[in-house]
Amino acid sequence: MSPRVSIVGMGRTGTLAAQRLLAAEPDIALTLYDIEPDRCEDFRGSATLATSAREALAESDTIVLALPREREIDRTLERFSDGHVTASVAGKLIVDLEPPSAERARRLDQAIVAAGGRYTCAPLQAAAAAGAAEARLLQVLAPVA
Structure with missing residues (x-):
């Protein structure tokens, strides 16, 4: 079964991540989202x-966030003023390529874990992955971070 990965944020970092994933994993089920849909167009035919x-989160088991600010991360994960993640992340690995400060990353990790997911941020650690497939994905993404 091919990995199912979504990338949210298709600026420079997200675009590089998509290119690396497609080159390393030709059978990957890749889903892309950006608030500016034109940023995803170069990948039409190679990715969903x-x-x-919300659709990008629902499509995949691994969610790659390539978002520049915490505000965009909060919107994507439906994390509001109470700090709780309300998006459906249970059982998913959230990979943050442009992480917030250490304290904010710690709070985000706690919120994602409380919602049933797992969180890792740059620099990516293959040891944080649960299995070989996740470790391979993190190794492919590591140079992007």
Whole structure:
């Protein structure tokens, strides 16, 4: 079974991540989302182009966040003023390529874990992965971070 990965945020970092994943894992089930849909167009035919962050999260077991600010991360994960993640992340690995400060990353990790998911951020650690497939994905993404 091929890995199912979504990338949210298709600026420079997200685009590089998508290119690396497609080159390393030709059978990957890749879903892409950006608030500006045109940023995903170069990948039409190679990836599914989601119409919302919620759709991108639902499509995959590994969610790669390539978002520049915590505000965009919070919107994607439906994390509001109470700090709880309300998006469906249970059983998913959330990989943050442009992580917030250490304290904010710690709070985000706690919120994702409380919602049933797992969180890792750059620099990516293959040891944080649960299995060989996840470790391989993190190794492919590591140079992007």
